[in-house]
Amino acid sequence: MPKCVAESCSKSASFNEAGQLSAKYCATHKTETMINVINRMCNFDGCSCRPSYALIGNKPLFCATHKQEDMVNVMTKFCEGPNCLLTPVYNEPHLKTGRFCVTHKLDGMVNVVNKRCEHSSCSSLPSFCLPTDTRPRFCHVHKLDNMIDKKHKVCEESGCSLIPSYAVVGSKTPLYCKAHAKQDMINVKHKVCEESGCSTHPSYNFLGYSTARFCVTHKLDTMVDVVHKKCQHSLCNRRPMYNTILETRPAFCVDHKTIHMIDVATRKCASEWCVNRSYRPSFLGFCTYCFIHLFPDKPAVKNYKTKETAVVEYITSMFPNVTWVADKRVMDGKESGAKRRPDLFLDLGYQIIIIEVDENQHVDYDCSCENKRIMELSQDVGHRPIIFIRFNPDQYMSSGVKVKSCWSINSQGISVVNKNDSKEWKNRLQSLATQLQYWIDNKTEKMVEIVQLYYDE
Structure with missing residues (x-):
C-alpha cells in the first residue's frame, strides 16, 4: 500500500x-x-463512510446509518449457534476468540473477549481500580475500599456511586443521579417524549422512521412503535411476547401466537420446575402461584388481593402495548383529590377503561357508596367517558342455576384456583380479555358505561 x-x-x-x-x-x-x-464506500449517495452492512452472504454495501432493514453487519463474526446473528464472546477458558453468544454458549465456556474481574473465580466485568490506575481491575463486589469506579462517571453528590443521568436543560453532560438531581434538572442521558413536560421514554414515530419521538400517551394517530421488535405475522405491528418453550426471543403477539407458545418476554419464575413468568418485583423473582405456595407466611401475600393479582397479571401480560396503572390513585385528579384507587386503570385519552375485580359481586357493598365512588372517579378523570368492567371471580347465578367459584381455601389457608375449575377460570379470563379488547377498539356513547361479567342473571 x-x-x-x-x-x-x-x-x-x-x-x-x-x-x-x-x-x-x-x-x-x-x-x-x-x-x-482505496476502500469501498457506502452505496448511499454522498456518504463517504466504510460499508459494513449487507444481506447475509453478500459483501458490505452500506454503513450503519444507511443500512436497509434486513441487512446485518457482515464484517463481524457471528455466533455459531443456529441462525444467530449476535457477536460471539464465549469459548473455552484457554482460548481467546469467541465462538458463541451468551444464549448458545456451551457448558464450561466463559467470556474470553472482555476483560474479567481479577478476583479469583469471578467472571464479572471490572469497573473499579485505584485512582492511579488507568484500567478497571475489579467488579463492584470485589473492589477494595480505596478503589473508585473508573469505567463510569458517578453522581457528583458526595458519597454517591450511582451513574448520573440528570443535568440542567440545555446541558448534554449528566451530573446527578435521579435521587440527587436538583429541582430544575431533567434526564439528559436518555431521550424523552417530545411532549412538553413528559419524561417518559419515547417509542413512537411515523412509519419509515427509526428514531422515536413520542411515548404511547402522546403519540399522534398514525404513529407506530419504531423501537420494539414487531410480531412476525404479516402486517402486524404489535409487540411480540410469545414463542415456543425452547426459544428465548419473542416472535409473535398474543393474537398470532400458536397454542404451543408461551410468554418468553417476561422474566421466568425463579422456580426451576415452573414455566410461569414473574410480573411483580416484590415476589422475589417468583410468579404469583409459586410465591404464595413457597412463602405462605409472608404477611403481604397471605390471601391479600390474591384474586385481583391473578387478574392483573393476566390482563397486563395479554395487553402489554398499553400503559396500565394498577391499584394507584388517578394522578390527574383535582376536584376529588384523587382518593380512589381502581384495580386496573387504562387511559386511552378519549375515554377511560377501569377493570374492577369484584369478589362475590361486592354484594355486601353499599350501593350509595359505590355510586359515590363512580362519581369521584369521573371527577378524577375530568368527566371523560368511563367504561367500568366489573369482573366477579366467585360464584353467581346463571338462569337460576348456581355457578360455583373457581377459588377455594386450601389446607394452608391460602386462596387458590381449584384444580377442577382451572379451565373455567381460564375461560372467565379470556372472556374478560375479549370484552376489554372490544372497548379498546370502540368508543362508548355514555359518560359511564358499566359492564358486569359473571354477575347474577
Missing part, C-alpha cells in the same frame, strides 16, 4: 481527489475535498 506523501509521515495513504485511482494522503493529511480511493 502506498505511503502518505506528507513530509515525515509514514502512514499508509488512502485518500485523493475524486476520480483519482491512486492514493496520496492518509486520513490525517487529506484535504476537505479528498475521499477514500
Whole structure:
C-alpha cells in the first residue's frame, strides 16, 4: 500500500481527489475535498463512510446509518449457534476468540473477549481500580475500599456511586443521579417524549422512521412503535411476547401466537420446575402461584388481593402495548383529590377503561357508596367517558342455576384456583380479555358505561 506523501509521515495513504485511482494522503493529511480511493464506500449517495452492512452472504454495501432493514453487519463474526446473528464472546477458558453468544454458549465456556474481574473465580466485568490506575481491575463486589469506579462517571453528590443521568436543560453532560438531581434538572442521558413536560421514554414515530419521538400517551394517530421488535405475522405491528418453550426471543403477539407458545418476554419464575413468568418485583423473582405456595407466611401475600393479582397479571401480560396503572390513585385528579384507587386503570385519552375485580359481586357493598365512588372517579378523570368492567371471580347465578367459584381455601389457608375449575377460570379470563379488547377498539356513547361479567342473571 502506498505511503502518505506528507513530509515525515509514514502512514499508509488512502485518500485523493475524486476520480483519482491512486492514493496520496492518509486520513490525517487529506484535504476537505479528498475521499477514500482505496476502500469501498457506502452505496448511499454522498456518504463517504466504510460499508459494513449487507444481506447475509453478500459483501458490505452500506454503513450503519444507511443500512436497509434486513441487512446485518457482515464484517463481524457471528455466533455459531443456529441462525444467530449476535457477536460471539464465549469459548473455552484457554482460548481467546469467541465462538458463541451468551444464549448458545456451551457448558464450561466463559467470556474470553472482555476483560474479567481479577478476583479469583469471578467472571464479572471490572469497573473499579485505584485512582492511579488507568484500567478497571475489579467488579463492584470485589473492589477494595480505596478503589473508585473508573469505567463510569458517578453522581457528583458526595458519597454517591450511582451513574448520573440528570443535568440542567440545555446541558448534554449528566451530573446527578435521579435521587440527587436538583429541582430544575431533567434526564439528559436518555431521550424523552417530545411532549412538553413528559419524561417518559419515547417509542413512537411515523412509519419509515427509526428514531422515536413520542411515548404511547402522546403519540399522534398514525404513529407506530419504531423501537420494539414487531410480531412476525404479516402486517402486524404489535409487540411480540410469545414463542415456543425452547426459544428465548419473542416472535409473535398474543393474537398470532400458536397454542404451543408461551410468554418468553417476561422474566421466568425463579422456580426451576415452573414455566410461569414473574410480573411483580416484590415476589422475589417468583410468579404469583409459586410465591404464595413457597412463602405462605409472608404477611403481604397471605390471601391479600390474591384474586385481583391473578387478574392483573393476566390482563397486563395479554395487553402489554398499553400503559396500565394498577391499584394507584388517578394522578390527574383535582376536584376529588384523587382518593380512589381502581384495580386496573387504562387511559386511552378519549375515554377511560377501569377493570374492577369484584369478589362475590361486592354484594355486601353499599350501593350509595359505590355510586359515590363512580362519581369521584369521573371527577378524577375530568368527566371523560368511563367504561367500568366489573369482573366477579366467585360464584353467581346463571338462569337460576348456581355457578360455583373457581377459588377455594386450601389446607394452608391460602386462596387458590381449584384444580377442577382451572379451565373455567381460564375461560372467565379470556372472556374478560375479549370484552376489554372490544372497548379498546370502540368508543362508548355514555359518560359511564358499566359492564358486569359473571354477575347474577
